[in-house]
Amino acid sequence: MLGTMMEVVDTSVANVSLPHMQGTFSAGVDEITWVITSYLVANAVILPITGWLAARFGRKRFYLGALALFTVASLGSGAAPSLPFLIVMRVIQGLAGGAMVPMSQAILLEAFPKEEHGKAMAMFGVGVVFGPIIGPTLGGYITDTMTWRWVFYINLPLGLLGIVLGLLFIHDPPYLRRPEGRVDYASFFFIALGLGSLEVMLNRGERYDWFSSNFIQTFAWLALVGITLFVWRSLTAENPLVDLRLFRNREFASGTLLMFLMGFGLYGSFTMLPLFAQQLMGYTATWAGLVLSPGGVASLVAMAMVGNLIGRVDTRLLVLVGALFNIASLWLLQHINLQVDFVYLMLSRILQGFGLGFLFVPVTAAAFVRLTPEQTGQGTGLFNLLRNEGGSVGIAISATVLSRHVQLHHAHLVERFNPFNPIFAERMTEVSHWLLAVSGHDGVTSQRLALGLLHGELLRQAAALAYADVFWMLSLSFIVFIPFIALLAGRPGTSDPVVH
Template sequence: MNGTLSLAAKHGPSYKWLVGITCMLGTFMEVLDTSVANVALPHIQGNFAAGTDEITWVITSYLVANAIVLPITGWLANQFGRKRFYLVCLAVFTLASLASGLAPTLWFLILMRVIQGLAGGAMVPMSQAITLDAFPEEEKGYGAALYGMGAICGPIAGPLLGGWLTDNWSWPWIFYINIPAGLIAFYMAYTLIEDPPYLEKPEGRVDWQSLVFIAVGLGCLEVFLNRGDRYDWFESTFIQVFAGTAFLGLALFIWRSFTAENPLVDLRVFKLREFSSGMILIFLASFGMYGAFVCLPLFVQTLLNYTPTWAGIILAPAGVASIVAMGLAGASAGRVDVRILVGTGFAALIISMWMLTHLSLGVGISWMIIAWIFQGFGLGLVLVPLATETIIRVPPKLIGVSSGMFNLLRNEGGSVGIAICTTILTQRAQFHHARLAEWITPYNPVAQHGLVAMTAGLYPRAGMDPLTTGKLSVGLVGGEVTRQAFVMSFNDVFAFIVLVFVVAVPFVLFCKSPGKRQAGAVMVH
């Protein structure tokens, strides 16, 4: 307590901002690494002569490790001390990043990604808890805004930065960039962060059963979500086994959490209506956010032939819009009803996705940028109030648990969103292709007239005989049918995300503003 007071007195009003920037840097590093490797996978695959199924574990292993550690971060921070545990995580994450860049084999790289995911996953909820503790009650919105900048800007910057580094340097540099950032964050955290006075070491022995259940359940769930589409979901025995194991592990974990004398994760926090509704909202917001993050770059690169750099340019303005929105939300915390802020945010998200349901092969870049600006602005208005109000409702000693669950549902919402959106994309593309191809038959005079006209136009230019030119015309028409089918499937995906955001709106009514932590403490106990 005295250490914290002396640090605050030494740095004055700037202390809370220094702590917030320190934690934001850690959050940004971790979230960045969830997406920075995606664009470098072909280069890594070529370097290690790996198969497609093998190389995707570079991504999947990181997400699995993230999911396992997030819900138990609060317990670990209480057990070892928040500052000490945070510093260890920063150090391990930085060293694992160095080792990932130096990896001699693919499986060594995957092992380092697991270690990265464990250390980085624990950093994010601690960053949120430490930041909110550093700000006084009336300014916690600003703290949530700083945390949100790292959480939202990381996925936006990841593909752009990863593509640029891979193209201009080499793929190991997507990991090396964490080293200077990690050293700076470690020094700042060591200098500025102190454990809060209310932090207590958990009583009794570790509930190892809960730890095993949550590790198995969440680990298998991530494998199920990330590999399901590749193996055609429940048509695969592999996926069936992981889905069943995930369900069993999570069910046993929930049972153990309510029956153990000293549970690893105190799920009583979900008795708070505002906290539960906030968890649902962050899950649904992340569902749409990550689903759109995957689909829009995929659309512009595969169908419009944009380079990764130009795909990043489309996404970049959303980061600026998010920062503006988070600043507004932080300044409005405690002054404007949180339901107004979050409701406005979801309205902006719905407008964004509705605009993207009108994509075509002739769509202008300005239309996509404007749509994505709405996306960034909406996420900023949603994330900051939820990150503030869902945490402020719980007793101080449960802030680590609530931060862990908040970030777990943010991550899992993203994983579920990506899995479902990519599945819809694949299945609807097949559906639309079959429907469009029904019209390209010898019995459709319009289609035959078009083929004859195309063949006549190509014949004098192609320098081929009429038969070969006719086959070329059929191939071109088939390719166009495939492209149009995928355009229609992308529109279907964004329409589905609109529906997800609409479903989220009623849960906004369960939020309250302004919130008081003491009220939450009474309700939980």
């Protein structure tokens, strides 16, 4: 769990520090965002093959090696003398961090019997769900009070503690065997090409106006070709790097689909709400993070409850409750405006955080209930890959909807921005007279300044309406989510594993 929280927190904690890194290295916006893109690309590439790597090198050795590499790369990131060096360290962090999360999940599933998988996934969920919530708060506080370098240095004591605990308590299961035959390098190349290109496309798509850009078109084709060849190779190779036949299992396939949809809504809202608070409401990075933090506490409470209910209450009912809480949360956010207060935003996050506890734990437990222990390592890699890709798609589409709908609402509102509108004329007169009284400018200059102030307010109103549209769109992911709940096993603790 410690390794998982380190990795998930690190995915979001650096975001709020990007402007400070940009100043340190005198970098442009396109250059500094590679600090995030490089991490996500490396993370996506390693996730699906972690099961194979763990079998080849031993789960304990592989996990501890990844944790040690992540810790060293954190030190290198904090001490980075240049932007290229920082990006290289972030690639290493992404590779090591992407390996730690599925291995942590596999280790917990191995340590608990099937009837207690709910409790195991509640522990794992603390890192996965709580991490993105405290990440922006922690990053904002550290950046505001120290320097951005400490965003990475905080990983050092946690990493060392995790290594010591791993050496003492983690053991390889007896069934884990080294894969036979030659290494399928073709599959590794195809998956690196496909998922790496997909992450670049999703991360840069909105900035380059999606498919109107040759850059995005190129990476879209590379992603399509790479993923297609990887699927073909995985289904036809004698010893595939990744066993895609796991998706023949109904519970696992439906669980990963639900996790994709949950990642879409979860990461999209986690990204959009702090932006709304900072850009339109004037919150600092720390206060914007505090909007999210109570939701993390609600998630912890819900996970503790659900961990004890799994096996006694139908899993599908628990998941339905979680989906309804998330729909209610996003319904509140659909009605935000520029007069909304801190308590309203925090309440929406508490509802979503509580709902996530009812989603993550039972969905995860149900997804793995019919996998054999030998399949768990590969399953956790694919499961976490789909969650991360759902998050990447959710963030990318949210950013695009926000950008396009700001323009749409601006065009609609500016139609009323004329002297023939009595409300506009009245406000224009009020602001002009006020500026004339306090600024000392002449009447013409005061009118021009008043027009600029009113247009600035119009832009804020258009942006607020666009954010509301984004939250409406994100709520659709949880509405689509509901029909697939029926495909899950009713009580994970009572199902028998598939026998091969």
